[in-house]
Amino acid sequence: MDANNVIIVGGVNADKDYSIKIWRKIIMISFLILLFSTSYAQVYDTNFANIINNIEDLDLEDRAKEEIIEELLYNNNQNKLINLNNASQEDMITLGLNNFQIFSLINYIKNSGQLFSLNELRFVNGFDKKTIERITPYVFVDKVVFKHSLSLDSINKYAINQLRFQYNQELNLPYGYTRKDGKGYKGDAFSSNFRYYFKYFDRMEFSIVADKDYGEPLYYKKKTYGYDNYNISFTFRDITKHIKQITIGDYRLNIGEGLAINQYFDIGYFSNIYGVKKKNARILPFRSTSEYDYNTGIATQMKFSDFDVFVFSSYNKIDYSNGAVITTGYHRTNKELANKDDNTQTMLGASIQYNKKGLSLGLTYIDYFFKDSIYHGNSPYQKYYFSGNNNDVLSFNSSYSIKNTIFFSEIAKSMNNALAYIIGSQWNIAYKTNLSIAFRDYSKKFQNIYANAIGQHSNNQNEKGIYLGFSRYYNKSLSYFLGLDYYHFPFISYRANKDVNGEKIKMQLFLSPNNYNKINIYYNLSNHQYNETIANNMISPQNNIITQLQFHYIYVPNQMMSFVYRAGYSHSFTYDSKKNYGFYNYVEMILRLKSLPINLNLRYTYFKTSDYDNRFYVYEYSLPLNYSSSLLYNNGNKLYAMIGYKFKQGFQIYLRYSLTRYNNTTQISSNNNLIKGNIVQYLGGQIYYKF
Numbered sequence: 001m002d003a004n005n006v007i008i009v010g011g012v013n014a015d016k017d018y019s020i021k022i023w024r025k026i027i028m029i030s031f032l033i034l035l036f037s038t039s040y041a042q043v044y045d046t047n048f049a050n051i052i053n054n055i056e057d058l059d060l061e062d063r064a065k066e067e068i069i070e071e072l073l074y075n076n077n078q079n080k081l082i083n084l085n086n087a088s089q090e091d092m093i094t095l096g097l098n099n100f101q102i103f104s105l106i107n108y109i110k111n112s113g114q115l116f117s118l119n120e121l122r123f124v125n126g127f128d129k130k131t132i133e134r135i136t137p138y139v140f141v142d143k144v145v146f147k148h149s150l151s152l153d154s155i156n157k158y159a160i161n162q163l164r165f166q167y168n169q170e171l172n173l174p175y176g177y178t179r180k181d182g183k184g185y186k187g188d189a190f191s192s193n194f195r196y197y198f199k200y201f202d203r204m205e206f207s208i209v210a211d212k213d214y215g216e217p218l219y220y221k222k223k224t225y226g227y228d229n230y231n232i233s234f235t236f237r238d239i240t241k242h243i244k245q246i247t248i249g250d251y252r253l254n255i256g257e258g259l260a261i262n263q264y265f266d267i268g269y270f271s272n273i274y275g276v277k278k279k280n281a282r283i284l285p286f287r288s289t290s291e292y293d294y295n296t297g298i299a300t301q302m303k304f305s306d307f308d309v310f311v312f313s314s315y316n317k318i319d320y321s322n323g324a325v326i327t328t329g330y331h332r333t334n335k336e337l338a339n340k341d342d343n344t345q346t347m348l349g350a351s352i353q354y355n356k357k358g359l360s361l362g363l364t365y366i367d368y369f370f371k372d373s374i375y376h377g378n379s380p381y382q383k384y385y386f387s388g389n390n391n392d393v394l395s396f397n398s399s400y401s402i403k404n405t406i407f408f409s410e411i412a413k414s415m416n417n418a419l420a421y422i423i424g425s426q427w428n429i430a431y432k433t434n435l436s437i438a439f440r441d442y443s444k445k446f447q448n449i450y451a452n453a454i455g456q457h458s459n460n461q462n463e464k465g466i467y468l469g470f471s472r473y474y475n476k477s478l479s480y481f482l483g484l485d486y487y488h489f490p491f492i493s494y495r496a497n498k499d500v501n502g503e504k505i506k507m508q509l510f511l512s513p514n515n516y517n518k519i520n521i522y523y524n525l526s527n528h529q530y531n532e533t534i535a536n537n538m539i540s541p542q543n544n545i546i547t548q549l550q551f552h553y554i555y556v557p558n559q560m561m562s563f564v565y566r567a568g569y570s571h572s573f574t575y576d577s578k579k580n581y582g583f584y585n586y587v588e589m590i591l592r593l594k595s596l597p598i599n600l601n602l603r604y605t606y607f608k609t610s611d612y613d614n615r616f617y618v619y620e621y622s623l624p625l626n627y628s629s630s631l632l633y634n635n636g637n638k639l640y641a642m643i644g645y646k647f648k649q650g651f652q653i654y655l656r657y658s659l660t661r662y663n664n665t666t667q668i669s670s671n672n673n674l675i676k677g678n679i680v681q682y683l684g685g686q687i688y689y690k691f
Contacts, residue, residue: 176672185215256397291329542575582614650690
């Protein structure tokens with residue numbers, strides 16, 4: 001069971017002294033460390049932490065957030081400076097550069113030649129003094145004069161290998177492990193994953209990822225062998241003059257604005273870090289523990305003058321039951337195991353992208369089909385959902401960059417001739433102000449399971465909307481972001497028996513009065529109309545307004561430690577004037593020692609919410625390459641501690657313990673996830689070796 005998704009029921013008297021005891025311990029530990037510590041290490045990396053915190057606020061599932069974190073950490077953990085003259089887009093994302101800065105740097109090098117000095121960044125559009133100062137500790141410039149040889153001697157000498165093994169144990173066993181009626185979990189109460197990653201400069205990379213979730217068996221009737229899921233990917237780059245990349249095995253694609261195919265979870269939508277435009281077309285080796293939304297086969301990128309040609313194919317076994325594709329990735333019970341790999345999904349496609357002097361034009365075609373047909377229930381809102389075993393999509397994307405402005409668009413047509421399109425622009429004004437605007441119109445009949453453009457509906461269907469984003473950087477001490485998304489569902493939708501409107505507003509204020517203090521303030525408002533029973537037993541969509549205000553403070557007193565305090569308050573307003581609320585606050589200490597190569601994280605959280613609408617999702621430091629987001633719901637306390645020790649020769653060990661205690665309850669969750677009592681505990685560990 002995932003401790004982040006629990007339902008609290010029942011009631012007992014809470015221990016009133018529990019919170020006080022925890023606070024006393026945290027304060028005492030912090031005081032002793034401040035008093036006696038004389039060691040120093042690297043400064044708390046607020047740049048990377050800010051990227052993580054923005055991911056926390058995105059409207060994505062935890063699995064999607066985890067995959068973004070994985071990609072960033074894979075690049076961030078190389079423990080080497082990045083040469084800007086041959087930096088990949090992933091490298092630039094890790095540095096916190098936005099879309100416009102990445103585009104400007106690539107084009108500056110292409111048109112003016114390689115950088116000779118970091119001082120030259122002053123002449124690149126979008127690179128202000130603060131940006132240059134922020135990335136300087138992580139980058140350098142050096143002339144790239146040759147491609148690294150693919151000879152065995154060179155590979156053996158310069159390749160980087162990483163081995164990583166993780167183990168997590170549930171300490172409070174849910175009912176699914178003990179029930180005797182055959183409907184419980186077939187495996188043990190632990191999760192585990194194994195990762196091997198090989199990289200040879202930018203020429204070659206190889207990865208193996210194996211994963212087992214809590215409750216999944218290590219062997220079951222030819223459905224599982226050892227680990228429940230395996231992902232393997234092998235990539236070559238710059239093979240010949242015309243072949244830029246070949247990826248064999250598991251991979252993802254990102255083309256255009258996402259109406260044809262976008263399997264990479266961009267951070268841009270409703271974020272101050274990046275604009276609304278998607279990244280350039282690319283093939284991404286898949287090295288996540290996720291068990292869905294990726295391709296298995298071969299993908300190739302070829303280059304002919306100003307044209308990039310992508311050709312790809314995939315054959316995946318997928319979980320399937322009663323006409324529906326199942327994407328949970330769980331195979332714990334007899335029923336879940338019976339659905340494993342019960343259908344197949346085949347995809348073929350190609351894309352041609354033209355790029356020259358700021359102009360980009362692209363044409364993409366995708367054809368996919370299933371062994372067994374997909375179909376849905378008889379609910380009215382599902383009338384135009386995809387059904388059958390075959391669909392194809394044709395799309396045209398374009399963008400044009402002139403000075404500090406990028407215009408972009410994409411239009412796509414599915415097999416039933418339904419259309420979806422998006423058009424937008426980004427302005428970088430005086431390198432300190434960014435304005436993004438995008439309008440979208442997705443037909444109620446448009447069908448494409450690979451679509452992942454901006455929008456409220458995950459299937460890019462039955463939606464019109466306009467998005468505005470504005471960010472302003474005044475100086476190194478003050479910046480802010482404003483975002484507004486207004487949308488309309490023309491046809492009936494889930495929990496709405498007629499067309500509805502909605503809006504989302506997001507505001508962020510960033511204050512850095514000095515090098516020791518950093519303050520972030522977040523405000524969010526959302527109004528999504530849902531069916532409610534009103535006068536005369538009429539059912540009609542009504543407003544459901546939820547506002548959240550969060551305060552985030554980081555204090556870095558010296559080079560070895562930092563303190564983080566974060567608090568949030570939520571308030572909801574319904575059609576019948578009911579007012580519900582929620583709040584939380586946590587304090588965290590992050591310690592980095594040098595004489596003793598130890599990393600230590602301690603956090604204590606108190607939370608209370610009156611209903612599920614006012615819940616909070618809060619990012620937690622977890623075992624490296626694992627995203628952990630606490631669901632703060634009901635009333636309780638949470639404490640976690642993580643310690644890491646870095647040996648010489650690239651060997652590291654991490655341990656993590658978490659405890660959540662819910663007040664006024666006798667049991668947690670239900671069915672197989674039911675835990676008797678009011679405490680949930682997890683213990684995890686990781687071994688990492690880089691050579």
